[in-house]
Amino acid sequence: MYIKYSSYFFEKKESHTQIVKYLILPTAVSFVTLGIIISYQIKEFGNMPFDPYGKIDMSHVTIKTSLELSKEGKKMPVYNSKGQKVRDVETISPKEAFQKLKQGDIYPMGPFGAGEEFEGETLVITEYNLEHATDTKGFSQPVYIFRVHLKDNDVVLTAPPISARK
Structure with a gap:
């Protein structure tokens, strides 16, 4: 049939x-x-998170800085993959970005990657920059890059980019 x-x-x-x-x-x-x-x-361009880790318990790490951190954010451009300006976005202040680092919203990475090597240590922020980094969709967005110094081991570490967008 x-x-x-x-x-x-x-x-x-x-x-x-x-x-x-x-x-x-x-x-x-x-x-x-x-x-x-x-x-x-x-x-939804530019809404991909840069902060690669979830919230981390940073109570076992002391984070300090002697830098003067501004409380003011500013406007920064977002660029597409061709380098053309798409729009301006409000950024968080350096002080807010530092608080994100202290609260464990991002986890600093060392030569061995993110891990337990910071437990009980003191990280000293030596420098920060507001730069552009490319997200997974090819858009160049403002991010904060913190350089930290691991006090006891005399190793300079770079924290992953912290999204600077509000």
Whole structure:
């Protein structure tokens, strides 16, 4: 019975307009869905987190600095993958970025990666910069880069970028 039905389907002569009618709706739905996905991805540019770790308990690490940290954020540009300015974004202040580091919103990485090597240590922030880093979608965004000095081991570490966007 199945064979007769399938042979009936293929023997049936359909005009090209009928075939197009059958294909137009699924094709249109596919393109609309793809368009929605692409527009969402474009609209959400620059919202990928730079801070690669979740909240970490930093109570076992002391973090200090003698740097003067401003309480003022500023506007910085976001660039697309071609280097063209897309828009300006408000940034958090250096003081807020330092607080993120102290609260464990990011975890400093050493030559051996992020790990337990900082337990009981004192990290001293020696320098910070507001720079641009490329996110996973190719947009160049403002980030804070902190350089820290591990007091006992005399090793200079670089913390992962902290997103500077508000």
